[in-house]
Amino acid sequence: MNVDKYAPESLMMSYGYKPELSEGAVKPPIFQTSTFVFKTAEEGKAFFEVAYGLRKQSFDEEPGLIYSRINNPNLEILENRLCLWDKAADCAVFESGMSAISTVLLEFLSPGDLLLYSSPVYGGTDHFIHHFLPKIGIDAIGFNSDQSYEEIVAMVEQSGKADKLAMIYVETPANPTNDIIDISSCRKVADIFSTKNREVKVAVDNTYMGPLWSHPLQLGADIVIYSATKYIGGHSDLIAGAVLGSDEIIKRVKVLRTFLGNMPSPHTCWLLLRSLETLKVRMEQQMKNARKVASFLNRHPKVEKVYYLGLIEPESKNYDLYKRQYNAPGAMISFDIQGGEKAAFQFLNNLKLFKLAVSLGSTEGLAQHPASMTHAGVDPEDKIRLGITGKMIRLSIGIEYVEDIIGDVEQALAKVACLAEVLEEG
Numbered sequence: 061m062n063v064d065k066y067a068p069e070s071l072m073m074s075y076g077y078k079p080e081l082s083e084g085a086v087k088p089p090i091f092q093t094s095t096f097v098f099k100t101a102e103e104g105k106a107f108f109e110v111a112y113g114l115r116k117q118s119f120d121e122e123p124g125l126i127y128s129r130i131n132n133p134n135l136e137i138l139e140n141r142l143c144l145w146d147k148a149a150d151c152a153v154f155e156s157g158m159s160a161i162s163t164v165l166l167e168f169l170s171p172g173d174l175l176l177y178s179s180p181v182y183g184g185t186d187h188f189i190h191h192f193l194p195k196i197g198i199d200a201i202g203f204n205s206d207q208s209y210e211e212i213v214a215m216v217e218q219s220g221k222a223d224k225l226a227m228i229y230v231e232t233p234a235n236p237t238n239d240i241i242d243i244s245s246c247r248k249v250a251d252i253f254s255t256k257n258r259e260v261k262v263a264v265d266n267t268y269m270g271p272l273w274s275h276p277l278q279l280g281a282d283i284v285i286y287s288a289t290k291y292i293g294g295h296s297d298l299i300a301g302a303v304l305g306s307d308e309i310i311k312r313v314k315v316l317r318t319f320l321g322n323m324p325s326p327h328t329c330w331l332l333l334r335s336l337e338t339l340k341v342r343m344e345q346q347m348k349n350a351r352k353v354a355s356f357l358n359r360h361p362k363v364e365k366v367y368y369l370g371l372i373e374p375e376s377k378n379y380d381l382y383k384r385q386y387n388a389p390g391a392m393i394s395f396d397i398q399g400g401e402k403a404a405f406q407f408l409n410n411l412k413l414f415k416l417a418v419s420l421g422s423t424e425g426l427a428q429h430p431a432s433m434t435h436a437g438v439d440p441e442d443k444i445r446l447g448i449t450g451k452m453i454r455l456s457i458g459i460e461y462v463e464d465i466i467g468d469v470e471q472a473l474a475k476v477a478c479l480a481e482v483l484e485e486g
C-alpha cells in the first residue's frame with residue numbers, strides 16, 4: 061500500500077495487515093499466543109540472528125515472529141499504523157504510558173547524567189524523575205513555560221553539569237494549566253549542549269495533543285511518547301503507551317522493552333487497532349465540542365478564568381507559538397470557579413452527564429479537581445506557583461451532543477452557591 065498516497069485516516073482500517081495470512085479475515089484476529097512455530101530449525105536460527113542483532117537484516121527480510129514478548133502481529137500492526145500519524149520511522153508500544161516514559165528515560169540516561177525537564181509534568185513522570193532517577197545517580201532540573209531560551213541555557217550552564225546533559229524532556233501543553241513549551245527552542249538548547257560523541261535527545265510527551273493536533277518530530281523532537289490510554293485508546297477501557305522516533309532510537313527502546321518485558325498484550329493491541337479507525341472523527345468532535353464549552357465557560361459569571369488553547373488572543377505573546385506548534389486547540393479545558401474548593405466540589409458533585417474521574421481523551425466527558433486529585437502529590441509551593449489551586453477544575457470533553465454537555469455544565473454551575481453565600485458560610 062502506498063503510504064504517501066493516502067491520509068492516515070484512510071489507512072487505519074487496513075495498513076500493515078494481510079487478510080490472506082489470516083484465512084481472509086477482514087480484520088486482524090487476536091493473536092492470543094505466547095510463541096510461534098518455526099518452519100525449520102534454519103528459519104528459527106535466522107529469526108534469532110536478526111532479533112539479537114547478530115547479523116544485519118537483508119533488504120527484503122521481515123523480522124520473523126519468535127515469542128510474544130519480542131513481537132506479535134497485533135503489536136506490529138499497531139506500531140505500523142501509529143507511525144503514520146507522526147510520520148515516524150518506527151514505533152514501540154507499551155503496556156502503559158508510564159512504562160513507555162520510564163523505558164525511554166532508562167535507555168537514554170546513564171548514571172552521572174543530567175536531565176532537563178519542563179515543569180509541571182504528569183504526576184507519575186514527576187515521581188519517577190524525583191524518586192527513582194536519583195537512586196541511579198541521575199540529576200534533574202526543571203524549567204517552566206515562563207523561562208526564555210537564554211534563561212534555560214544559563215540554568216544548564218550554572219548547574220555545573222552542562223557537559224552531562226543527556227536529555228530534554230518536555231510535556232506540552234502542561235497539565236492542567238495548558239501552558240505551552242516551545243519544542244523548537246528545546247531543540248536549539250539540545251544542539252548547544254550536544255557534542256560529536258554525545259547527542260542531547262529531545263523527548264516530548266504528546267499525550268494531550270497527539271497524534272492529531274501536534275507532531276513534535278517535525279518540530280525537532282527525537283522521541284515522541286504517548287499514554288495511549290488517553291485519545292489513542294479513547295474509550296476508557298485500556299491502559300497502554302507508545303514511543304515513536306527514528307529506526308535507531310526505536311531499536312534501542314525495543315531492546316530494553318524485550319528485557320523489561322513491558323510490552324502490551326495482543327488483546328490490548330487489538331482494542332487499540334479498533335480505536336485507531338475512529339481516532340480522527342472522535343478527536344475532531346471532541347475538539348469542536350470543547351471550543352463551544354470553553355466559550356460558554358468564558359462568558360459565565362461564576363467562572364474566573366478559563367485555560368484553553370482556543371482562547372489564546374492573537375495579540376498575546378504565545379499566539380505565534382500556539383499556531384506553530386498546534387493545528388487545533390485540543391479538547392482539554394481547565395477553569396477557575398469563584399468560591400474556591402468548596403464551590404469546585406459543589407460543581408463536581410452536581411454534574412450528571414460528566415463522570416467524576418481522572419484520565420482524559422475518552423469518548424465520555426470526564427471532570428476532576430487537579431489540586432486534590434491528579435496533582436495531590438505536587439509540592440504545595442509549586443502548586444501555588446503553577447496556579448493549581450482549590451478553585452481549579454479540569455474537564456476532558458467527550459463526543460456527546462454539545463448542547464447536552466453545555467447543559468450539564470450550566471446546571472451544575474447553577475447549583476453552586478453564589479460567591480456571597482460561600483463567603484458567608486466560611
Ligand SMILES: *Cc1c(COP(=O)(O)O)cnc(C)c1O
Pocket residue numbers: 156157158159182184231235265267268286287288289290299300301
Ligand atoms: C496519563 C498520562 C500519562 C501516564 O500514562 P498511563 O497510560 O496512565 O501510564 C503520562 N503522561 C500524560 C500527559 C498523561 O496524561
